[in-house]
Amino acid sequence: xxxxxxxxxxxxxxxxxxxxxxxxxxxxxxxxxxxxxxxxxxxxxxxxxxxxxxxxxxxxxxxxxxxxxxxxxxxxxxxxxxxxxxxxxxxxxxxxxxxxxxxxxxxxxxxxxxxxxxxxxxxxxxxxxxxxxxxxxxxxxxxxxxxxxxxxxxxxxxxxxxxxxxxxxxxxxxxxxxxxxxxxxxxxxxxxxxxxxxxxxxxxxxxxxxxxxxxxxxxxxxxxxxxxxxxxxxxxx
Amino acid sequence: xxxxxxxxxxxxxxxxxxxxxxxxxxxxxxxxxxxxxxxxxxxxxxxxxxxxxxxxxxxxxxxxxxxxxxxxxxxxxxxxxxxxxxxxxxxxxxxxxxxxxxxxxxxxxxxxxxxxxxxxxxxxxxxxxxxxxxxxxxxxxxxxxxxxxxxxxxxxxxxxxxxxxxxxxxxxxxxxxxxxxxxxxxxxxxxxxxxxxxxxxxxxxxxxxxxxxxxxxxxxxxxxxxxxxxxxxxxxx
Numbered sequence: 001x002x003x004x005x006x007x008x009x010x011x012x013x014x015x016x017x018x019x020x021x022x023x024x025x026x027x028x029x030x031x032x033x034x035x036x037x038x039x040x041x042x043x044x045x046x047x048x049x050x051x052x053x054x055x056x057x058x059x060x061x062x063x064x065x066x067x068x069x070x071x072x073x074x075x076x077x078x079x080x081x082x083x084x085x086x087x088x089x090x091x092x093x094x095x096x097x098x099x100x101x102x103x104x105x106x107x108x109x110x111x112x113x114x115x116x117x118x119x120x121x122x123x124x125x126x127x128x129x130x131x132x133x134x135x136x137x138x139x140x141x142x143x144x145x146x147x148x149x150x151x152x153x154x155x156x157x158x159x160x161x162x163x164x165x166x167x168x169x170x171x172x173x174x175x176x177x178x179x180x181x182x183x184x185x186x187x188x189x190x191x192x193x194x195x196x197x198x199x200x201x202x203x204x205x206x207x208x209x210x211x212x213x214x215x216x217x218x219x220x221x222x223x224x225x226x227x228x229x230x231x232x233x234x235x236x237x
Numbered sequence: 238x239x240x241x242x243x244x245x246x247x248x249x250x251x252x253x254x255x256x257x258x259x260x261x262x263x264x265x266x267x268x269x270x271x272x273x274x275x276x277x278x279x280x281x282x283x284x285x286x287x288x289x290x291x292x293x294x295x296x297x298x299x300x301x302x303x304x305x306x307x308x309x310x311x312x313x314x315x316x317x318x319x320x321x322x323x324x325x326x327x328x329x330x331x332x333x334x335x336x337x338x339x340x341x342x343x344x345x346x347x348x349x350x351x352x353x354x355x356x357x358x359x360x361x362x363x364x365x366x367x368x369x370x371x372x373x374x375x376x377x378x379x380x381x382x383x384x385x386x387x388x389x390x391x392x393x394x395x396x397x398x399x400x401x402x403x404x405x406x407x408x409x410x411x412x413x414x415x416x417x418x419x420x421x422x423x424x425x426x427x428x429x430x431x432x433x434x435x436x437x438x439x440x441x442x443x444x445x446x447x448x449x450x451x452x453x454x455x456x457x458x459x460x461x462x463x464x465x466x467x468x469x470x471x472x473x474x
Contacts, residue, residue: 056455063452067317074311080304087321088328091439094454173410173417180410184421191428202328215300217331218293 008073015065015086016141022058022093023137027130029055029100030196034126037107037189038119045111048104055097062090078210085206089140092199096133099199102192106185113182116172122186125161125193128154132200139207151204152216158197165190245310252302252323253378259295259330260374264367266292266337267433271363274344274426275356282348285341292334299327315447322443326377329436333370336436339429343422350419353409359423362398362430365391369437376444388441389453395434402427 001009029048036044066086069075075083132151139147169183208216238246266285273281303323306312312320369388376384406420445453 060452060455067321070307070321071313071317074308076308080308084304084307084321084324087324091325091328170418170421173421174414177411177414180417181407184407184410184424187421187425188428191425215297218297 004073008069008075008079011065011069012079012082015062015069015083018058018062018065019086019089019093020137020141022055022062022090023096023133025052025055025058026093026096026100027133029097030103030126031130033100033103033107034123034193036104037110038123040111040115042108042111045104045108048100049108051101052097055094059090059094063087066090078213081210081213085140085210088206089137089203092202096196096199099192099196103189106189106192110182110185110189113185114178116169116179116183116186119186121161121165121168122190122193125158125165125190128158128161129193129196129200132158132197133203136200136203136207139204140210143207143211145208145211148204148207148211151200155197155201158194162190162194241310245306245312245316248302248306249316249319252299252306252320255295255299255302256323256326256330257374257378259292259299259327260333260370262289262292262295263330263333263337264370266334267340267363268367270337270340270344271360271430273341274347275360277348277352279345279348282341282345285337286345288338289334292331296327296331300324303327315450318447318450322377322447325443326374326440329439333433333436336429336433340426343426343429347419347422347426350422351415353406353416353420353423356423358398358402358405359427359430362395362402362427365395365398366430366433366437369395369434370440373437373440373444376441377447380444380448382445382448385441385444385448388437392434392438395431399427399431 029052032044033048036042036048066083069083070080073079132154135147136151138144139151166187169179169187172179173183205216208214266289269281270285272278273285303320306320307317310316369391372384373388375381376388403424406416406424409416410420442453445451
């Protein structure tokens with residue numbers, strides 16, 4: 001291994017670690033926002049809305065390092081795909097941080113009303129989206145296509161939870177007019193959480209592309225249909 | 238200019254043209270979806286939901302060409318930034334295509350109900366989002382930082398329209414229970430259109446980064462505050 005190759009491998013590893021650190025901050029912020037919604041903790045929501053400069057600093061630092069790696073080492077094949085994916089994953093994680101702010105802002109408006117009902121499916125959506133994000137990043141760190149495929153499968157489950165949340169909240173809105181405004185806010189929160197799952201899906205697709213050089217974005221099934229398990233659905237918001 | 242440079246410049250121009258073509262298809266699909274919502278044309282909505290394989294084909298072709306350009310020519314500075322931005326813009330345009338499908342699917346559900354009211358602000362949001370997208374792509378094609386800044390300014394306007402749509406629809410929901418479900422669908426459509434504006438904003442920020450090598454994503458104002466005009470707001474959904 002030449003000095004240059006060694007330097008490249010070390011730098012790439014370090015970029016992946018920074019992406020993981022960024023992922024952890026984004027996850028923490030989303031977990032805090034959903035937890036504060038459930039606990040009706042407006043102070044905590046305010047902290048999430050105030051933002052976290054570490055996320056922005058990390059994003060710009062990671063982009064810079066990726067540009068430097070491209071310019072200095074002119075990588076090809078899997079190394080090139082990894083760096084281009086790092087740019088994309090960096091954007092995805094920044095958006096998850098933005099979505100945590102969106103959840104917190106919407107939750108702040110929700111908390112100006114009386115509770116619609118005990119929240120069950122919404123935090124469940126949050127847990128699932130966070131699990132998908134964590135697994136997608138672990139798959140990126142370990143070039144783990146199997147784990148990436150598992151993330152893709154869970155997205156259907158998140159969509160079903162979203163539909164369930166929508167139908168149940170609509171029932172409340174139709175029977176108790178006072179719930180119309182707060183229930184609408186909860187529906188919007190469910191859409192923000194769905195989008196976190198979309199970003200986890202993007203990352204998982206990038207992992208499959210990096211490792212296999214195969215594009216799974218458009219219909220090409222990542223695993224044979226027979227291996228796709230239908231997830232078991234829970235119930236109650 | 239060497240043969241290699243000539244080839245690179247030609248290829249880069251061609252990639253930009255393909256991104257523009259992709260942008261036009263995505264715009265058409267969104268315009269069709271919003272128009273079909275206003276005209277209550279379920280057949281047209283079905284066509285948008287069915288998808289457009291040209292978008293997916295173009296996206297993969299553009300990604301492939303960008304990878305080839307990076308691997309063959311090992312560009313630096315503004316050329317490198319342009320190609321990395323092309324990857325990102327490619328993703329943004331694909332998402333706009335997805336959002337057109339989201340609008341059409343939500344509109345299909347909306348059209349199973351009686352109209353809530355004549356739609357005015359929602360198509361206005363669609364027009365503004367499309368204008369922003371078009372201008373962002375034109376800015377990318379022409380390395381036009383002034384136009385990119387104009388796009389960033391219009392995003393505030395789109396957010397205000399979104400809030401206006403929300404407040405007005407809530408009024409309907411609170412006074413006429415039969416509008417609760419369809420009005421909720423319209424609110425969700427307004428959020429899809431807002432996200433189209435977000436993608437136009439991403440593209441505009443990329444243009445400024447490509448041309449100036451300056452990152453305007455996090456708070457750094459793209460223009461001096463004194464040049465930021467407050468847009469005039471229209472009214473009525």
